[in-house]
Amino acid sequence: MSSTNTKPAPVCNPDTIGESATPDRIQGMRDACRVAAAVLDRMVSAVKPGVTTYDLDRLGKACMDELGAESACFGYPGQKNLFPAYTCISINEEVVHGIGSLDKVIQDGDVVSLDVVTRYKGYIGDNARTVIAGQGDEATQRLLKVSEEALMLGIEQARPGNRVGDISYAIQHWVEKHGFNVIREYVGHGVGLEMHEHPQIPNYGKRRTGPVIVSGMTLAIEPMVLMGDRNVRLLPDGWTVVSRDGKPAAHFEHTVLVTNKGAEVLTTVN
Ligand code: MF3
Numbered sequence: 001m002s003s004t005n006t007k008p009a010p011v012c013n014p015d016t017i018g019e020s021a022t023p024d025r026i027q028g029m030r031d032a033c034r035v036a037a038a039v040l041d042r043m044v045s046a047v048k049p050g051v052t053t054y055d056l057d058r059l060g061k062a063c064m065d066e067l068g069a070e071s072a073c074f075g076y077p078g079q080k081n082l083f084p085a086y087t088c089i090s091i092n093e094e095v096v097h098g099i100g101s102l103d104k105v106i107q108d109g110d111v112v113s114l115d116v117v118t119r120y121k122g123y124i125g126d127n128a129r130t131v132i133a134g135q136g137d138e139a140t141q142r143l144l145k146v147s148e149e150a151l152m153l154g155i156e157q158a159r160p161g162n163r164v165g166d167i168s169y170a171i172q173h174w175v176e177k178h179g180f181n182v183i184r185e186y187v188g189h190g191v192g193l194e195m196h197e198h199p200q201i202p203n204y205g206k207r208r209t210g211p212v213i214v215s216g217m218t219l220a221i222e223p224m225v226l227m228g229d230r231n232v233r234l235l236p237d238g239w240t241v242v243s244r245d246g247k248p249a250a251h252f253e254h255t256v257l258v259t260n261k262g263a264e265v266l267t268t269v270n
């Protein structure tokens with residue numbers, strides 16, 4: 001990427017939004033997000049029993065190469081080391097930031113969360129989805145359905161004049177109403193020239209609190225939902241977040257553009 005002194009202000013920073021949300025930048029985000037969605041789609045279709053999470057990660061990398069994109073995850077600095085894979089693949093009790101491995105062979109009924117963040121022509125697209133390999137049980141199907149609904153309800157709140165807390169509240173309320181829990185340790189975020197930009201978007205909170213949402217912001221909204229209680233811990237690999245009670249988790253994420261008409265989902269292949 002370009003050096004810091006030539007780097008333009010972040011796309012979604014509300015302090016600079018008047019000058020930063022130019023048509024060029026918005027088009028840049030549209031293109032980057034379409035690429036991220038295409039890669040995620042390909043990976044989702046490849047989830048089936050017998051496939052290793054290493055294979056899935058390599059498939060993601062191959063798609064990125066094919067589309068002229070780069071992984072924004074690979075080499076990303078964490079608390080103790082750099083992220084070693086191209087995508088995040090989290091199975092069952094793994095909530096987020098799982099690392100693909102040849103030792104992890106997907107079994108029938110496994111809950112598989114795929115998180116793809118790509119850089120394309122300087123812009124970042126970020127999206128995630130959880131699927132079941134095979135049928136799965138009813139409780140797991142419900143977990144996925146409620147989590148995706150929570151994402152869509154959060155997205156609905158991403159409109160000018162609302163605050164980040166309106167998104168947070170909508171997600172938390174829907175999730176808890178169905179007996180599930182959101183995690184507190186990881187949050188959604190602004191996204192643009194960097195993967196993690198201002199503002200943070202927690203999946204819990206109060207209405208009418210937090211930063212004001214304005215037109216032109218690009219936001220990654222991402223409920224991380226636990227079937228059991230909300231306690232998580234970090235594995236010694238420095239990345240993989242797992243539920244303490246060992247129950248499964250789901251993760252759905254879209255990058256959206258805030259417009260005067262409301263939020264537009266950018267991470268779709270259409
Ligand atoms: N969607 C995740 C996030 O926003 C992706 C993280 S990639 C990693 O945090 F590099 F941190 F692994």
Ligand code: CO
Binds near residue numbers: 189220222
């Ligand atoms: Co994200």
